[in-house]
Amino acid sequence: MEEGSIHNQIRKLRFMHGEMTQQELADKVGVTRQTINAIEAAKYSPSLELAFKIAHAFDKPLEEVFTYEI
Amino acid sequence: MSKQEILSWTSIGFSFSVVFFYVLFVFGWPDFLPDYSDHFTKIFFNVFWIAMAVELIIGLTESKNRPNKDERDDKIEAYGHKYAYSFLMVAIVFMLAQIFLSRIFGHEGSQYVLFGQPNMIFHALFLILFTSSIIKRGTMLYHYRKSF
Numbered sequence: 669m670e671e672g673s674i675h676n677q678i679r680k681l682r683f684m685h686g687e688m689t690q691q692e693l694a695d696k697v698g699v700t701r702q703t704i705n706a707i708e709a710a711k712y713s714p715s716l717e718l719a720f721k722i723a724h725a726f727d728k729p730l731e732e733v734f735t736y737e738i
Numbered sequence: 739m740s741k742q743e744i745l746s747w748t749s750i751g752f753s754f755s756v757v758f759f760y761v762l763f764v765f766g767w768p769d770f771l772p773d774y775s776d777h778f779t780k781i782f783f784n785v786f787w788i789a790m791a792v793e794l795i796i797g798l799t800e801s802k803n804r805p806n807k808d809e810r811d812d813k814i815e816a817y818g819h820k821y822a823y824s825f826l827m828v829a830i831v832f833m834l835a836q837i838f839l840s841r842i843f844g845h846e847g848s849q850y851v852l853f854g855q856p857n858m859i860f861h862a863l864f865l866i867l868f869t870s871s872i873i874k875r876g877t878m879l880y881h882y883r884k885s886f
Contacts, residue, residue: 699808700811718809
């Protein structure tokens, strides 16, 4: 099976939402700032629950925040 | 650096200090090395107390509103547990085999001198315990630095 990669628009969405900081987003979804940083840098893949929480924080569907490419 | 990463650093420093002081107390400084025991004792003494102070400060400044540990920290800790447990199992099986072989070779083999005596078994198990802790924290720090 081919391995894919997950990309995200979190950084862009943060700036579109009143220049939200990583810490503010982290407080909204209940994780640490370092985790948000790792997700933005595509160095950590969040759990499904966390991915949904992040999408909900931006009031966007999941597919607009995270994309999966093979 | 997250709080969990800082705690990993202090924990590994604490474990190294304990291992150093224990080995120095039980076995003494090796004769074939220049005597830097006082120098290293001061260093590890400072590491020990700095680690304790940092852990105390982190404990006192824990925020009730922000999570101290999240899913990424749990995942990294799981990696640490995995390798530490593997080492612990291999080391304990090795010790059991050594004790068994010591019984077979009797009191004349060099194996008995090393691992046949109860006090040596105690020292080995004590060091295995703290080495396991060092491996756990080392693995965690590797993943934190790799921005896992």
